Amino acid sequence: MRVERRAPRQQAEGPRRIGTDPLRQFQEWRAEWVARSPADPAAAVLATVGPDGRPSARYVDLARVDTGFVFFTGYRSRKATDLAVSPYAELCFGWLETSRQVRVAGPVERLDPLSSDEYYSRLPRPVQLLAWSTDQRSVLDEPLTGRIAATERRFAGQEIPRPTQWGGLRLLPESIEFWQGGPADVPERLRYRRTEDGWTGERIAP
Numbered sequence: 620m621r622v623e624r625r626a627p628r629q630q631a632e633g634p635r636r637i638g639t640d641p642l643r644q645f646q647e648w649r650a651e652w653v654a655r656s657p658a659d660p661a662a663a664v665l666a667t668v669g670p671d672g673r674p675s676a677r678y679v680d681l682a683r684v685d686t687g688f689v690f691f692t693g694y695r696s697r698k699a700t701d702l703a704v705s706p707y708a709e710l711c712f713g714w715l716e717t718s719r720q721v722r723v724a725g726p727v728e729r730l731d732p733l734s735s736d737e738y739y740s741r742l743p744r745p746v747q748l749l750a751w752s753t754d755q756r757s758v759l760d761e762p763l764t765g766r767i768a769a770t771e772r773r774f775a776g777q778e779i780p781r782p783t784q785w786g787g788l789r790l791l792p793e794s795i796e797f798w799q800g801g802p803a804d805v806p807e808r809l810r811y812r813r814t815e816d817g818w819t820g821e822r823i824a825p
C-alpha cells in the first residue's frame with residue numbers, strides 16, 4: 620500500500636506547452652511559482668566542483684536573468700574559488716509547490732565591475748556592510764557584529780563603495796532541463812541544449 624506522506628501537490632501545466640525558448644519558459648514557470656508567495660522566491664541551489672573533484676552545493680539568490688543567470692557573492696567564498704579553478708556550475712530551482720524542478724548548467728563568468736557596483740549601490744545598507752565584513756570563508760574568532768560595527772564607523776556619513784572581493788557571477792546556460800510532476804506520478808523531463816542555431820529540445824526519460 621502506498622502511504623502519502625504529505626498533501627498532494629497541485630499539478631501545474633506540464634512541459635508539453637514548452638516552445639522553443641527555454642528562458643521564456645523559465646520565466647513563466649518562475650512567475651507561476653512566485654505567485655504562490657514562497658519565503659524566498661529567488662533561492663536556488665548552486666553546485667560547484669572543487670579543485671579536489673568534490674562537489675559542493677548551497678543556496679544562492681538569483682538576482683536576475685539577462686544573457687545568463689546572475690547571482691552575487693564573495694569572491695573569496697568556496698563557491699567562487701571553486702569556479703575560478705573549474706568554471707562550470709549547475710543551478711537547481713526546486714519549485715516543489717508546483718511539482719517542478721529546473722536545472723540550468725553551463726560555464727560561469729564574473730560580472731563586469733561596473734555592473735556589480737551598480738547592483739551593490741542599490742542594496743540596503745546592512746547588506747552592504749555585511750559584504751565588507753565577511754569573506755564567507757574564515758573561522759570567526761569574534762562575533763561578526765563587531766566587524767560590522769567597525770565597517771559602519773569607517774563609512775559613517777558616506778556611501779559605501781563595493782568591496783572588490785564581492786560581486787556578481789553569471790552562469791551562461793548551455794543546458795536547461797525542466798522536470799514536471801504529472802498525474803498518476805508520471806513525470807516529464809524536457810532538456811534544452813544550446814546550439815549554434817539556438818536551442819534544441821528533447822524529451823528524456825524521467
Ligand SMILES: Cc1cc2nc3c(=O)[nH]c(=O)nc-3n(C[C@H](O)[C@H](O)[C@H](O)COP(=O)(O)O)c2cc1C
Nearest residue numbers: 659662677678679680691692693696697698699755
Ligand atoms: C535562501 C538562501 C539564499 C542565499 N543567497 C546567497 C547569495 O545570494 N549569495 C551568497 O553568497 N550566499 C547566499 N546564501 C548563503 C550560501 O548558501 C552559503 O552559505 C554561503 O554563500 C557560503 O557558501 P560557500 O562557502 O559554499 O561559498 C544564501 C543562503 C540561503 C539559505
